[in-house]
Amino acid sequence: MFYIIGISIVLAGQAGQGIQTVERLLTRILKLDGFHVFATKEYMSRVRGGANSTEIRVSSEPVRAYVDAIDILIPIDKEAMKRLEPRIGTGTLIVGDTSYLGDVNNLLEVPITELAKDLGNKIYSNIIAVGICCGMLDVDMNLAKDYVRTFFKEKDDDIISKNVEAIEVGFKRGKDARDTNLISLDISKDDSIKDDLLLHGGEAISLGAVAGGCNFISSYPMSPSTAVLVSLAQKTEELDIISEQAEDEISAINMALGAWYAGARAMITTSGGGFALMTEGLSLAGMIESPVVMHLAQRPGPATGLPTRTEQGDLALALHGGHGEFPRIIIAPATIEECFYLTNESFNLADEYQVPVIILTDQYTIDSYYNISSLDPTKVENTRHFIKTGEEYHRYTITESGISPRGIPGYGKGLVCVDSDEHDQQGHITENFTVRKQQMDKRLRKLDGFFKNMQEPAYHGSESPGTLVVGWGSTYHAIREAINRVGDESIAHVHYSILHPLHPSTGDILNKAKKVVIVESNATSQFGRYIRAETGIKTDATILKYTGEPFSVEDIVKRLKEEI
């Protein structure tokens, strides 16, 4: 008998076998029934075949991080088993049938394929799998059936009823296992979360963008950043947004700059290779002092790397990409809520400081989700920063803050002249060395006042800790859960969502710790090296992962125990 509190279910199959449908159905049904859920997927860079899987954690309390452990594994075909081998433990219950799984330990025999064929087609296998999970978790059967009906509402009646039947068939098998005490899942439901939201990081970014007034997106498809382009393109019916698939990333960034120049709030979304192509445009934004929001969804490089996997390997690119010296802001959301609110805020920051704002996410952030209570599109107050120009308007007037009032063409009597050459206050090309220095100094002091209103990095635990864990971006929840599991009061955690400019409190925070351990999904500790460059402080130890998989809670627990 397996006695489990808070479980992880992994469903696996080939691309095209409907694993995504399973994930969607199961997480929604479970959440609507009052379970806390977390889901993340991993998939190959192909459209059919291969081995893809999705992890769904179900719990009585909020769960927000990826774990290696698999409590229940439902492989829809044989290949999946091989790939997941390292994660299958003595406690893993495997659900499926011997016909394709062969002789495995802890098998809950359910002839999924046969049952599906009995319903008329093998394709119902995945829905049967959903039913099995619902049965095991004692989900409200009517709720599950209703959900399936709505989910397939566009299909023929026959198909709808077959899918409902598939849920019932699976449900019965799952419930039998429960009734016969083969498994016991002690997870309580919480009615208060039924109205919670389920949306992945990519969707949260795009909703944050529209909350921030984004009305123009130009991009070129590249995994894992495309989700944001797709999501914004699909909102052009309801919202005033121009969405354009550019011929290349160079065009995309230049379009975004043209759009800002003419008064839009524009963004681009891309991944490492595309961002590399955009760096000339990024530098242009620096020179013409154009706001722009750039979403960089990281995947492992160099070059094409692992297109559908995750890494935090492009921080150095975001920090240093683009020739010449100019200010920029780099943000790395740590939670789904931050994907939304910080993206919203990015548009205001870009507009206020007239700088590029880079939002650094990764495949893991883009493809993961968990239930959150709400998102408020009016919480961040949007501020607009362009002015009506007068006849004597000069785009690059020298000011104390370095920020020159930004006009847009067609609003006011002034002419708006921007130039990628070094320019004078009017925006005209110049080779005057004094003017050059004045304009450089003007640009470089724009972010001096940046931290006035900005939040401090998130801090958990003792202020003078034995061990301070430093993290940034997507590793947040895995670090939180790992520290909780280790349960050592002397460990504290500081987490950065605003990476650059680096918060001025950083030196003090790090100096108070006996030992500083940094966690990063890359091979060379890019954030650690950046902190050292900015503060002179060298981290004492690194916990790094660059296989292309996300950090699991177990990864961090294991390494933390070695370090304390």
Next chain:
Amino acid sequence: MDVKDYDIGDIDMAWCPGCGNFSIIKIIKRSLAELEITPSDVVFVSGIGQAAKLPHYLKCNFFNGLHGRSVPVATAIKATNPRLTVIADSGDGCNYGEGGNHFIHGIRRNPDLLHLVHDNMIYGLTKGQASPTSMKGMVTPVQVDGVILEPFNPLTTAIALNASFVARAYCGDQDKAVDIVKEAIQHEGYALVDMLQPCPSFNEINTYKWYKENTYYLEDDHDRTDRSKAFEVATDLDRLALGVLYTREKPTFEGQQQVYSKEQTPLWKRGQHDPDTLRELIKKHRD
């Protein structure tokens, strides 16, 4: 309007004596003046090169961006505010070399722009290397044995892509060039004007004299809607046809945007997105 309305007064121009750009800026000023377009309603978008400096020398809004990138910038400006007259204005190297991909896809998008290419068949600013339109055999400090690449033909390319307006002009003939440029500005949709231009400093082949001898104007009865005919005319590189070779009415890029389906207001004039719609979009993620 008067041509003088576009003067910005005393300014140090970076062009060489005898440069065709002096004629081109006059052609532009005259065209704008005759069309009564006020300086604050026009945006020039240029790249980098001698040609690309032009917007600095007249009264206008301008976005002098990166080498090769003027078309995407111009496309976005027009889409963001269709009330502006937008002119992408740069050299042959800028548009056909560095920006070649944008040239192709700009035509496919069909934004309502004048795309004015100063075609001197050379890289002027970088001191005389071959450009995509340089003729075979032209010797330069880089093409030491002469150009061996087939010259790029912007007109056949544009016609092949079914561009909505394709013309060639010669800056040495101001009156006729003004007519062509004016028509291109007024044309609704993407309008290419390949403006032949001598470069007295670096191009010893394509001189004022050469252009006189090797160009001719299309007859009045030239049927500009006949694509095959236009293509045939454009392929002839021994005698370069001047005038409007081809036109094709098509919906514009910005005209087909959902945002302008109900109202024409430029994006900057519209408020934030409606919070209730945003709330609805968020709520969808409850189930």
